Amino acid sequence: MAHGVLGENGKERQPRRRRLHFPVVEAFFSDAGLLSLFNVRVFKTVLQPPYEIREFLKQSYLIGNKSLALVGITGFIIGLVLTIQSRPTLAQFGAESWLPAMVAVSIVREIGPIITAVICAGKVGSGIGAELSSMRVTEQIEAMQVSGTDPFKYIVITRILAATLMIPVLTVFSDAFAFYGSFLGVNLRGDVSFTLFFSQALTKLTFMDVFPAFIKTFFFGFAIGLIGCYKGYNASTGTEGVGRAANSAVVTASLVVFIIDMLAVQITSLFM
Amino acid sequence: MESPFLKAATPPIEPIQEQIGQQTNVIEIRHLKKSFDDHEVLKDISIEVARGETLAVLGKSGAGKSVLIKCIVALLEPDAGTIILFGKDIAASGKKEQTGLHNRIGFLFQGGALYDSKSVRENLEFPLRNLKIKPSLEEKDKLVVEALTNVGLTDAIDKMPSELSGGMRKRLALARTLIQKPEIMLYDEPTTGLDPITSREISRLILGVQEKYQTSSIIITHDIECANIAANRIVLIRDGLCVASGTYDELENSDDEWVRSFFEWHADHTKATTAMQGKKSAR
Ligand SMILES: Nc1ncnc2c1ncn2[C@@H]1O[C@H](COP(=O)(O)OP(=O)(O)OP(=O)(O)O)[C@@H](O)[C@H]1O
Numbered sequence: 001m002a003h004g005v006l007g008e009n010g011k012e013r014q015p016r017r018r019r020l021h022f023p024v025v026e027a028f029f030s031d032a033g034l035l036s037l038f039n040v041r042v043f044k045t046v047l048q049p050p051y052e053i054r055e056f057l058k059q060s061y062l063i064g065n066k067s068l069a070l071v072g073i074t075g076f077i078i079g080l081v082l083t084i085q086s087r088p089t090l091a092q093f094g095a096e097s098w099l100p101a102m103v104a105v106s107i108v109r110e111i112g113p114i115i116t117a118v119i120c121a122g123k124v125g126s127g128i129g130a131e132l133s134s135m136r137v138t139e140q141i142e143a144m145q146v147s148g149t150d151p152f153k154y155i156v157i158t159r160i161l162a163a164t165l166m167i168p169v170l171t172v173f174s175d176a177f178a179f180y181g182s183f184l185g186v187n188l189r190g191d192v193s194f195t196l197f198f199s200q201a202l203t204k205l206t207f208m209d210v211f212p213a214f215i216k217t218f219f220f221g222f223a224i225g226l227i228g229c230y231k232g233y234n235a236s237t238g239t240e241g242v243g244r245a246a247n248s249a250v251v252t253a254s255l256v257v258f259i260i261d262m263l264a265v266q267i268t269s270l271f272m
Numbered sequence: 273m274e275s276p277f278l279k280a281a282t283p284p285i286e287p288i289q290e291q292i293g294q295q296t297n298v299i300e301i302r303h304l305k306k307s308f309d310d311h312e313v314l315k316d317i318s319i320e321v322a323r324g325e326t327l328a329v330l331g332k333s334g335a336g337k338s339v340l341i342k343c344i345v346a347l348l349e350p351d352a353g354t355i356i357l358f359g360k361d362i363a364a365s366g367k368k369e370q371t372g373l374h375n376r377i378g379f380l381f382q383g384g385a386l387y388d389s390k391s392v393r394e395n396l397e398f399p400l401r402n403l404k405i406k407p408s409l410e411e412k413d414k415l416v417v418e419a420l421t422n423v424g425l426t427d428a429i430d431k432m433p434s435e436l437s438g439g440m441r442k443r444l445a446l447a448r449t450l451i452q453k454p455e456i457m458l459y460d461e462p463t464t465g466l467d468p469i470t471s472r473e474i475s476r477l478i479l480g481v482q483e484k485y486q487t488s489s490i491i492i493t494h495d496i497e498c499a500n501i502a503a504n505r506i507v508l509i510r511d512g513l514c515v516a517s518g519t520y521d522e523l524e525n526s527d528d529e530w531v532r533s534f535f536e537w538h539a540d541h542t543k544a545t546t547a548m549q550g551k552k553s554a555r
């Protein structure tokens with residue numbers, strides 16, 4: 001009771017601080033600034049021993065295991081649907097034989113990476129955000145610190161590295177499933193053997209199709225891990241902080257994935 | 273033993289040992305201040321704990337007891353004042369030193385702070401990974417089993433924390449804190465939420481740890497019985513200040529009514545029990 005009275009008095013005495021006129025804009029910039037600082041801290045700590053190899057492997061396994069089915073199914077469906085949808089257009093030009101190659105290029109360059117990244121932003125990003133924020137709320141992060149383990153290294157660095165490694169792996173899986181979906185899509189009307197399909201699809205793929213697309217998936221993974229950890233690690237205490245952290249991890253990570261994609265396309269086109 | 277060399281060497285060492293053993297305070301807090309925004313939680317707290325001493329801290333809910341011990345382990349940064357552990361100011365120590373310090377301090381969180389994603393065994397093994405001398409697998413196993421036996425949880429070794437009851441979680445948290453055999457123990461409400469029998473057992477366990485390892489402890493508690501069993505000295509915190517300090521008996525018979533009110537339930541309880549016993553014997 002005594003504290004309540006004190007608190008009220010305190011509020012009466014102090015005039016309310018004036019907020020900026022655009023709270024959304026202010027929140028955006030302060031968030032972006034803090035995220036950058038968090039990023040700097042990640043780069044500073046990542047090379048310092050001790051390296052938490054076991055935890056890193058465990059997190060990699062969890063991320064891969066958790067998302068593999070979803071990524072595979074989505075990739076398969078996208079490959080199938082893309083093939084079915086593209087066929088009429090190509091048929092108009094009499095270029096149906098280009099179907100595998102065209103689908104392959106779209107999947108490898110864009111659809112595989114972006115679909116995987118967005119799915120993982122939802123699944124991995126929100127998972128990390130929720131897990132870390134609940135660790136924060138229940139004081140597990142503090143407990144780790146007090147027991148002499150650096151929680152930043154043990155929790156944050158391992159998860160970011162795991163996401164950076166696993167999103168590319170998952171993308172490869174997704175691409176493979178999409179190819180298979182596409183193979184079935186081609187075969188719905190027509191009869192193309194597995195080997196013919198793949199030789200048609202893969203011979204048209206160049207180094208510049210594959211390499212930049214592969215590189216950008218590492219950035220997707222890093223961004224997803226980083227944002228999930230940032231939101232979770234700095235969650236406000238209280239149970240509603242967990243939901244908020246998970247939610248805003250998904251939103252921010254998806255947005256950042258698209259921004260990275262846009263930049264990646266711009267940069268790649270410089271070398272084409 | 274009879275060697276003259278040893279005899280000559282012994283005397284100069286003794287006074288130093290005595291100094292370390294008895295005179296130094298392991299924890300020294302001077303004029304600690306901590307506020308959140310414009311809410312002054314701790315205004316001016318000064319506390320000392322000698323080696324091997326157990327201090328109980330009492331105070332109303334929200335008085336800032338948890339904040340106080342979080343300042344001691346540097347989870348919160350005080351606004352003013354100094355905290356000296358083992359003769360060293362913690363504000364002046366670097367990150368490495370702090371990690372070293374953390375290995376010598378055990379902290380029992382009010383909510384347990386168990387690692388949800390780890391099993392009971394892994395929870396207990398976690399603090400051991402930072403020990404200077406790395407225990408072998410068998411030693412680890414032995415320590416884990418011993419820690420669980422101490423709190424009566426041997427059956428739960430392969431369970432997940434979410435499968436445990438509230439009291440079991442509390443006991444597991446206590447076991448995890450004690451497994452490091454720290455020199456300083458900070459307990460945040462070790463017996464809250466436990467039945468009276470287990471509470472008493474935990475209080476005795478705390479006392480036992482203190483006697484066996486000469487641990488210096490601070491116990492935050494609302495459980496007067498726990499303070500009575502385990503603590504040598506009691507400090508009361510109110511409005512961010514230490515308002516009273518003394519042994520259980522001194523404070524129970526204090527002139528200040530507010531101070532006495534902390535002990536009233538227990539006093540009533542004892543009186544009631546004695547009265548009942550009196551009635552029984554009268555019959
Ligand atoms: N991180 C924080 N940010 C803002 N205020 C805080 C924070 N931690 C504690 N407080 C405030 O400090 C005051 C003291 O909190 P503390 O947790 O130390 O109480 P306590 O004495 O441990 O109470 P209890 O016996 O209920 O555990 C409370 O009013 C609380 O609102």
Ligand SMILES: [Mg+2]
Pocket residue numbers: 337338339382460
């Ligand atoms: Mg508390």
